[in-house]
Amino acid sequence: MSTATARTTPGTAGAGSRPTAWDRVRTYTPASQYLPVIATTALFLGMFGVGGARYDGFTDPQVFLSLLLDNSFLIVLAVGMTFVILTGGIDLSVGSNLALSTVIAAKTLEMGWSPYLTVATVLMVGTTLGIAMGLLIHYFDIQPFIATLAGMFLARGLCYLISVDSIPIADETFQSWAFSTTTLPGGYYLGRTAIVAVATVAVAAFVLARTRFGRTVYAIGGNESSALLMGLRVGFTKVGVYAISGFCAAFGGILFSLYTLSGYSLNAVGMELDAIAAVVIGGTLLTGGRGFVVGSFVGVLVLGVIQTFISFDGTLSSWWTRISIGVLVLVFVVVQRLMTRRAS
Amino acid sequence: MADTLPTLPGTTTEPAPAPAATRPTTLSRVLAHPLVWPVLALVVLLVVNVVANPSFLEVRLQDGHLFGSLVDIVRNSAPILLVATGMTLVIATRGIDLSVGAIAAIAAAIACTQIFDSAAQGGVGTAVLACTTALAVCVALGLWNGFLVSVLGIQPIIATLVLMVAGRGLAMLVTDGQITTVTNDTFSALASGFFLTLPIAFIIAVGVYALTALLTRRSALGMLIEAVGINPEASRLAGVRARTIIWTVYVFSGLCAGVAGLVVAANTNSVNANSLGLWIELDAILAVVIGGTSLAGGRFSLTGTLVGALFIATLARTIPNIGIPVEANYLFKALVVVLVCLLQSPRARAALRSRLTVRSSKGATA
Numbered sequence: 001m002s003t004a005t006a007r008t009t010p011g012t013a014g015a016g017s018r019p020t021a022w023d024r025v026r027t028y029t030p031a032s033q034y035l036p037v038i039a040t041t042a043l044f045l046g047m048f049g050v051g052g053a054r055y056d057g058f059t060d061p062q063v064f065l066s067l068l069l070d071n072s073f074l075i076v077l078a079v080g081m082t083f084v085i086l087t088g089g090i091d092l093s094v095g096s097n098l099a100l101s102t103v104i105a106a107k108t109l110e111m112g113w114s115p116y117l118t119v120a121t122v123l124m125v126g127t128t129l130g131i132a133m134g135l136l137i138h139y140f141d142i143q144p145f146i147a148t149l150a151g152m153f154l155a156r157g158l159c160y161l162i163s164v165d166s167i168p169i170a171d172e173t174f175q176s177w178a179f180s181t182t183t184l185p186g187g188y189y190l191g192r193t194a195i196v197a198v199a200t201v202a203v204a205a206f207v208l209a210r211t212r213f214g215r216t217v218y219a220i221g222g223n224e225s226s227a228l229l230m231g232l233r234v235g236f237t238k239v240g241v242y243a244i245s246g247f248c249a250a251f252g253g254i255l256f257s258l259y260t261l262s263g264y265s266l267n268a269v270g271m272e273l274d275a276i277a278a279v280v281i282g283g284t285l286l287t288g289g290r291g292f293v294v295g296s297f298v299g300v301l302v303l304g305v306i307q308t309f310i311s312f313d314g315t316l317s318s319w320w321t322r323i324s325i326g327v328l329v330l331v332f333v334v335v336q337r338l339m340t341r342r343a344s
Numbered sequence: 345m346a347d348t349l350p351t352l353p354g355t356t357t358e359p360a361p362a363p364a365a366t367r368p369t370t371l372s373r374v375l376a377h378p379l380v381w382p383v384l385a386l387v388v389l390l391v392v393n394v395v396a397n398p399s400f401l402e403v404r405l406q407d408g409h410l411f412g413s414l415v416d417i418v419r420n421s422a423p424i425l426l427v428a429t430g431m432t433l434v435i436a437t438r439g440i441d442l443s444v445g446a447i448a449a450i451a452a453a454i455a456c457t458q459i460f461d462s463a464a465q466g467g468v469g470t471a472v473l474a475c476t477t478a479l480a481v482c483v484a485l486g487l488w489n490g491f492l493v494s495v496l497g498i499q500p501i502i503a504t505l506v507l508m509v510a511g512r513g514l515a516m517l518v519t520d521g522q523i524t525t526v527t528n529d530t531f532s533a534l535a536s537g538f539f540l541t542l543p544i545a546f547i548i549a550v551g552v553y554a555l556t557a558l559l560t561r562r563s564a565l566g567m568l569i570e571a572v573g574i575n576p577e578a579s580r581l582a583g584v585r586a587r588t589i590i591w592t593v594y595v596f597s598g599l600c601a602g603v604a605g606l607v608v609a610a611n612t613n614s615v616n617a618n619s620l621g622l623w624i625e626l627d628a629i630l631a632v633v634i635g636g637t638s639l640a641g642g643r644f645s646l647t648g649t650l651v652g653a654l655f656i657a658t659l660a661r662t663i664p665n666i667g668i669p670v671e672a673n674y675l676f677k678a679l680v681v682v683l684v685c686l687l688q689s690p691r692a693r694a695a696l697r698s699r700l701t702v703r704s705s706k707g708a709t710a
Contacts, residue, residue, distance in 0.1 A: 090501070136682065140689040143639050145440070145501065149626055150681035157675025164671055265671075269622070273509050286502050319516035319617075326510020330492075333506070337498050 036283020036336070037295040043281075044298055047305045055312040065190045067304040072197035073098065073252040073259065074303070077275040078282070078296040079204045080248025083241040085279050086208070087220045088288030089144035091242065093133065093151035094249040095271035097126050099264070100155040101253020105174075106167035106263025115173040123250045129155060130246020134239030148242075152272070159265035166264040169257060178258040193255045200251070204293045217241060221288025277329050278303055285336060302328065378636040381687060382651040385634075385680075389658045396666040409538040413661060419535075421657030422545035423448075423604040423621075425650065427628040428635075429553050430600030432649045433560070433593040435632055438573045438641025439493060439500035441597045444628060446511020447485050448605030448621035453518040454478040455606055456615040459526045471530035479602045485511075486598025490591035508625070515617035525614040535611035545607045552600060557646045566644075569593065573641030630677065631656055634684050655680075 282299030284291025635648025
């Protein structure tokens with residue numbers, strides 16, 4: 001602190017030895033671990049600003065609220081993926097797991113199950129799949145990439161076994177959930193599923209920042225051997241993050257089935273890539289150990305803004321979405337790489 | 345103390361050394377061969393097929409071509425064998441190439457669009473020129489992947505993820521989002537043609553495969569690739585051009601993926617940039633893993649990859665043949681992945697071995 005003051009004094013032409021409030025603002029540098037999240041947020045705000053300048057009605061708050069609603073399932077997926085990536089792993093199964101959840105939900109509702117029982121079943125199946133993959137990864141030293149690849153094939157195969165065709169959801173409770181909105185002051189409205197997704201982010205952020213489990217997740221991502229030698233519950237936590245990811249995928253599946261009011265085995269092909277991209281853009285280090293769930297949330301919003309851009313523009317085709325996501329991932333990965341190289 | 349730590353990659357997949365005192369019998373030597381299980385699995389699949397459909401193994405000559413289920417299998421295995429050959433070398437350097445599906449789609453998109461736009465759509469020259477252009481682009485994409493991995497030092501899985509995500513968008517850009525259908529006999533011969541009674545697609549795949557095997561096993565190249573896979577830094581200090589080698593394998597992988605894309609497109613005479621080669625990277629990785637190549641790098645078996653590719657193609661054929669819906673293919677692939685990984689997992693093996701030795705022998709020493 002004192003050195004910072006000494007450095008700023010000559011510049012502030014006779015301002016005295018005490019830093020003024022402005023000096024403190026001017027010389028404030030955020031802790032380095034928050035930099036990626038801040039960069040992503042700045043990117044999001046910048047894109048929103050550019051959109052507002054180019055297109056009428058882009059900055060309408062309702063656009064932002066729709067962004068939350070349209071990406072609620074992806075937000076939940078990205079939350080689960082953040083846990084996994086923080087431990088240095090990866091989960092390729094989330095897209096298929098989400099599709100499986102929509103198919104199970106639609107099929108069981110068609111068979112006349114209570115919607116609550118359906119939700120419980122879906123969450124249980126998804127979490128079980130996650131636990132199974134976690135056990136393979138931890139107890140048999142199978143690489144996360146391969147174990148979750150198997151999970152991906154398994155979930156997709158189960159989807160097809162249950163139904164090849166799209167099943168509509170006619171259940172009244174599900175329909176009422178899907179269409180329920182909260183009216184905000186000013187006449188804006190927000191879908192309840194979006195609120196649930198944001199709440200998931202909040203819970204996950206709390207777990208990562210304030211619980212022993214969360215600290216262990218970071219410790220494993222930093223150095224698994226050290227975490228083991230420190231006596232942390234590495235096995236429990238590693239299986240736990242895949243269970244969380246499986247749970248989030250199933251939960252995202254329920255949100256997705258509410259969004260489309262149907263279950264289809266071809267849903268969410270490649271969505272695991274979107275989730276990984278969101279986590280990367282959100283500033284989480286892919287080698288694990290550093291990152292925040294809030295970053296992933298903003299990452300999803302960035303992906304959503306790209307989509308909104310394209311739909312507002314009208315002349316751009318949808319494939320520009322994929323190209324721009326690829327470019328964004330590239331930029332963030334290269335920047336990450338340069339930053340970690342300098343740090344080491 | 346080191347025993348309490350998770351085992352390091354590279355050291356885990358070594359076969360357990362046989363006790364020095366006992367001479368290995370022929371049987372145990374055969375059983376210890378890494379290719380035994382994949383080959384056995386393939387044989388089991390074939391037997392299942394024959395039981396379900398006794399005429400399965402029949403191959404007859406018709407109009408100067410070979411016909412039959414087996415011929416279909418080898419023909420259908422061509423794209424995956426091509427991609428898996430490139431993937432084997434990439435994995436041997438401890439890398440992975442997720443972008444091969446997207447590269448295949450781009451190659452097919454470029455070739456088909458060019459043939460479609462050409463004045464002489466059916467010409468031989470048109471097809472040759474289109475394929476050459478497509479492959480040149482694939483080399484460029486491979487160079488890009490190699491640049492990210494070897495020069496910038498980005499993890500392979502992430503570096504190639506970029507192209508995996510963006511690649512299909514690029515392919516859509518080329519085809520303008522349309523399913524482009526072409527009519528060119530030379531081009532469609534890539535997939536459906538026969539040469540000396542054998543499917544041309546298979547000849548191409550085996551040609552690339554044989555050339556790769558020859559280059560890596562009859563020269564020092566294979567050893568250098570393995571050296572880089574074990575420790576890039578050490579091999580660099582030992583005078584191996586690690587960066588060049590890593591770069592080369594990604595270019596080669598891209599090229600193989602491009603050829604595979606052309607074969608797939610030629611099979612339907614069309615390209616759908618969204619679905620062409622979808623998940624072929626995962627099938628290729630599966631083939632490599634089934635073949636016994638460790639994902640930890642440093643060791644590779646091209647023969648294993650060949651068996652793995654044939655296994656996956658046979659599996660795809662077996663499912664409908666025994667009356668299970670085609671879509672269940674994924675389910676069986678998942679089971680195979682888990683089974684293969686468990687067989688390769690040192691911990692599962694150790695558990696199995698200790699159970700076996702406790703039961704069968706009393707003189708076994710650790």
